[in-house]
Amino acid sequence: MRKFYTLLSREVRSYFYSPIAYMVLVFFLVVSGVDFYFQVSFMNQRPVSYSVQEAFFNSVFFWFAFVLVFPLITMRLFAEEFKLGTIEPLMTAPVRDWQVVLAKFFGALVFYLILWIPTVLYFWIFQQVTKQPAATSWGAYFGSYLMLLLLGMFYVSIGCFASVLTKNQIIAAVISFCAITLLFFLGLMQFILLNVSAATRDLLGYFSALEHMGTFSRGVIDTRPIVLYVSMTIVMLALTHQAFQSRKWRL
Amino acid sequence: MIKVENLTKRYAGQTAIRDLNFEVGQGEIMGFLGPNGAGKTTTMRILAGFMPATSGRASIAGFDVFEQSLQARAHLGYMPENVPLYSDMRVTEYLDYRAALKDVPHRRVVERVGDVKELCGLKDVENKLIGALSKGYRQRVGLADALLHEPDLLILDEPTIGLDPNQIRQVRELIKNLGKQHTILLSTHILPEVEMTCSRVIIIHKGRIEACDTPENLLGQIRQAGGVVVEAKTGTDNGAEEIKKIAGVRDVTTDVNGDWKIFSLRVESGLDVREEIFRLAAARRWTLRELSLRRATLEDVFVEITHSDQV
Numbered sequence: 138m139r140k141f142y143t144l145l146s147r148e149v150r151s152y153f154y155s156p157i158a159y160m161v162l163v164f165f166l167v168v169s170g171v172d173f174y175f176q177v178s179f180m181n182q183r184p185v186s187y188s189v190q191e192a193f194f195n196s197v198f199f200w201f202a203f204v205l206v207f208p209l210i211t212m213r214l215f216a217e218e219f220k221l222g223t224i225e226p227l228m229t230a231p232v233r234d235w236q237v238v239l240a241k242f243f244g245a246l247v248f249y250l251i252l253w254i255p256t257v258l259y260f261w262i263f264q265q266v267t268k269q270p271a272a273t274s275w276g277a278y279f280g281s282y283l284m285l286l287l288l289g290m291f292y293v294s295i296g297c298f299a300s301v302l303t304k305n306q307i308i309a310a311v312i313s314f315c316a317i318t319l320l321f322f323l324g325l326m327q328f329i330l331l332n333v334s335a336a337t338r339d340l341l342g343y344f345s346a347l348e349h350m351g352t353f354s355r356g357v358i359d360t361r362p363i364v365l366y367v368s369m370t371i372v373m374l375a376l377t378h379q380a381f382q383s384r385k386w387r388l
Numbered sequence: 389m390i391k392v393e394n395l396t397k398r399y400a401g402q403t404a405i406r407d408l409n410f411e412v413g414q415g416e417i418m419g420f421l422g423p424n425g426a427g428k429t430t431t432m433r434i435l436a437g438f439m440p441a442t443s444g445r446a447s448i449a450g451f452d453v454f455e456q457s458l459q460a461r462a463h464l465g466y467m468p469e470n471v472p473l474y475s476d477m478r479v480t481e482y483l484d485y486r487a488a489l490k491d492v493p494h495r496r497v498v499e500r501v502g503d504v505k506e507l508c509g510l511k512d513v514e515n516k517l518i519g520a521l522s523k524g525y526r527q528r529v530g531l532a533d534a535l536l537h538e539p540d541l542l543i544l545d546e547p548t549i550g551l552d553p554n555q556i557r558q559v560r561e562l563i564k565n566l567g568k569q570h571t572i573l574l575s576t577h578i579l580p581e582v583e584m585t586c587s588r589v590i591i592i593h594k595g596r597i598e599a600c601d602t603p604e605n606l607l608g609q610i611r612q613a614g615g616v617v618v619e620a621k622t623g624t625d626n627g628a629e630e631i632k633k634i635a636g637v638r639d640v641t642t643d644v645n646g647d648w649k650i651f652s653l654r655v656e657s658g659l660d661v662r663e664e665i666f667r668l669a670a671a672r673r674w675t676l677r678e679l680s681l682r683r684a685t686l687e688d689v690f691v692e693i694t695h696s697d698q699v
Binding site for chain 1: 436533
């Protein structure tokens with residue numbers, strides 16, 4: 138456990154050693170700030186049937202930043218170590234492969250969660266200023282942040298896998314960006330394909346991150362997406378572990 | 389300490405090492421020599437548990453490097469070639485991190501990190517970023533890291549590569565001192581270093597062990613590579629013709645330096661022909677200004693063993 142904690146703390150700290158972390162943080166703050174501002178000013182003009190919090194988590198701005206941020210967070214995880222050769226001292230220390238894989242995964246996940254901390258402030262400030270609740274209920278907050286965690290786990294694990302495949306960070310970023318964007322658009326298919334049966338439409342809906350976020354941000358905790366994302370994360374991490382071990386028999 | 393049996397490693401289509409067999413005993417300093425691409429780094433990586441062999445076995449302190457990799461790794465300090473380090477960490481921070489990874493007990497971390505910094509001369513740079521260190525200091529950080537958990541065995545891949553002569557001398561001293569408590573396997577290109585520090589030498593070429601012995605014995609086998617150097621003004625004589633007639637001289641090469649000629653003689657094993665040369669020079673009235681015996685060095689051994697295919 139001590140080794141895992143040591144590895145994890147290095148992973149998290151290493152984000153803050155590099156300028157990339159601050160770039161991502163600033164980028165994220167700007168986009169989410171703009172998102173929040175637009176939602177509030179839109180609501181100022183006409184009455185709407187949803188809350189600020191719902192609007193915030195379901196806007197175009199939100200998804201734009203969301204999809205972009207994962208390749209940036211995860212591209213360096215393994216690729217950088219391969220490139221610099223630091224994987225050699227790391228793996229000749231008495232640590233297990235899965236400890237390294239999990240430490241990298243959770244390191245990226247922790248950084249991703251740190252990105253979201255400022256958004257909590259938005260809602261708090263909104264309530265202080267307007268004396269109105271930003272969400273319909275506490276469950277809506279819980280649901281949206283739970284969904285953020287679930288989607289984050291899955292997309293970070295995809296990024297981990299992309300990064301373990303190559304020693305080039307750019308290639309890792311492109312792979313994970315493509316994979317995440319494709320998955321995301323899979324959820325939009327049901328709006329694009331018109332000549333499909335209701336069953337197909339439902340099936341595609343099960344994979345739709347948009348739909349999941351919609352449900353959860355209303356405060357409806359559906360177990361199906363939870364099972365989907367947790368199990369897919371485990372699958373991706375298992376693949377990452379396998380690919381990481383492959384250095385032992387490849388070439 | 390190290391036991392290697394029939395170790396073979398094949399990469400896509402080519403064999404890096406072939407059927408290696410050797411043992412390194414407790415307290416030995418073993419030198420690992422070979423031209424670039426001979427398989428030194430591959431062997432060391434296998435021993436360090438970084439990659440498995442295709443076939444054969446290797447064990448460290450009785451632990452198989454593949455089956456019981458974690459225990460084997462706990463017994464060794466490995467310094468990879470070119471010492472890859474996290475350039476965004478500070479020296480002390482990095483060593484603390486490595487100490488935790490290597491199971492140094494909590495209460496001993498500060499003490500151990502302090503000790504290795506002292507030993508490797510890192511006190512002056514302990515708060516610097518590793519990325520800002522010179523090559524020599526990075527090398528020392530790598531060595532400090534290898535020593536952190538007081539391993540029984542040190543595997544050092546080219547510990548002196550890229551250092552300046554002063555630093556090489558320091559590292560050599562350090563290794564010699566470490567040899568008193570640790571078993572060491574080190575690879576290098578610098579042959580005088582091996583002669584000075586190592587108790588035994590393995591010469592590996594094209595993935596095979598070509599020689600494995602003490603430096604003295606290796607030199608003994610190769611005495612004929614030694615020779616005599618003569619520098620003389622021979623006047624109208626050719627010089628080389630006359631010298632060749634002396635019994636035991638195998639061949640003579642001549643370099644001309646103004647009026648002076650420098651003859652390099654290869655002689656039969658164990659023979660010293662300097663007396664004959666002197667008499668010859670006296671008889672032919674040559675002016676002699678150098679007459680010396682050139683001792684065989686490990687370099688000769690190395691060249692003789694490994695030059696076969698390099699024209």
